[in-house]
Amino acid sequence: MLVLAHVSDIHIDGSERNTSRAARALTYARSLRPDAIVLTGDLADHGTTEEYETVRELIAGDDVPLVLCPGNHDARGDLRKVLLEQDGDHPVNQALNLDHATIALCDSSIPGRPEGALDDDTLAWLDSVLAATPGVPAFVGMHHPPVALGIPYVDGIRLGRPEGLAEVLGRHPHAIAVLAGHAHTAAATTFAGLPLLVAPGVVSTALLPSETSAHPPVDRDLPPAIALHVLDDGRVTTHFRPVP
Numbered sequence: 001m002l003v004l005a006h007v008s009d010i011h012i013d014g015s016e017r018n019t020s021r022a023a024r025a026l027t028y029a030r031s032l033r034p035d036a037i038v039l040t041g042d043l044a045d046h047g048t049t050e051e052y053e054t055v056r057e058l059i060a061g062d063d064v065p066l067v068l069c070p071g072n073h074d075a076r077g078d079l080r081k082v083l084l085e086q087d088g089d090h091p092v093n094q095a096l097n098l099d100h101a102t103i104a105l106c107d108s109s110i111p112g113r114p115e116g117a118l119d120d121d122t123l124a125w126l127d128s129v130l131a132a133t134p135g136v137p138a139f140v141g142m143h144h145p146p147v148a149l150g151i152p153y154v155d156g157i158r159l160g161r162p163e164g165l166a167e168v169l170g171r172h173p174h175a176i177a178v179l180a181g182h183a184h185t186a187a188a189t190t191f192a193g194l195p196l197l198v199a200p201g202v203v204s205t206a207l208l209p210s211e212t213s214a215h216p217p218v219d220r221d222l223p224p225a226i227a228l229h230v231l232d233d234g235r236v237t238t239h240f241r242p243v244p
């Protein structure tokens with residue numbers, strides 16, 4: 001059995017509130033001794049060097065393997081420099097090869113834009129990662145969900161041109177689930193015949209139209225939460241947990 005702790009949208013912005021919620025979520029995730037921690041973007045709120053330095057402190061010294069991708073609030077260059085000690089503004093695509101699973105996180109951010117897309121280079125990268133690990137169950141993740149989730153506020157800024165992703169996934173039957181963040185809501189749906197598992201937002205929770213008349217439809221009082229993806233016998237089961 002393999003367990004992934006999926007943490008998303010910590011939005012580090014210099015405030016004590018967001019830093020402490022992120023610290024609680026990551027400490028809880030680590031305490032469960034998962035096989036890996038997956039961070040699906042919006043690590044920083046404004047994409048500044050200082051914010052990434054805080055993120056670096058929050059994820060430092062962790063002996064649990066960790067893999068991350070940017071979100072629309074992130075800045076590739078600063079994220080890459082501070083967290084990965086690399087230069088460049090090209091997409092931050094990262095794969096983590098575990099003994100019994102592959103995690104491929106794609107950069108769906110478009111610099112300066114809230115909506116998402118996977119560019120041709122990123123799709124080619126994903127195709128090559130999946131082609132290199134035939135028969136090993138693969139989780140494919142990105143920040144932006146590729147389908148609408150019933151929350152117009154986030155549905156309008158979801159992943160554009162999802163057919164490119166569907167095409168790559170269709171070529172690799174060992175891709176078993178798609179992971180996303182961005183929507184700040186614990187949600188499960190389907191995409192391209194696979195489970196699409198959306199992590200709750202650590203910083204806040206987005207609500208359905210029937211749940212609120214607030215604009216934006218966001219609850220900042222609900223506790224931070226994470227998703228736990230359990231892979232057993234080739235099948236994924238997801239548990240969503242508020243952080244104690």
Ligand SMILES: [Fe+2]
Binds near residue numbers: 011183
């Ligand atoms: Fe976010």
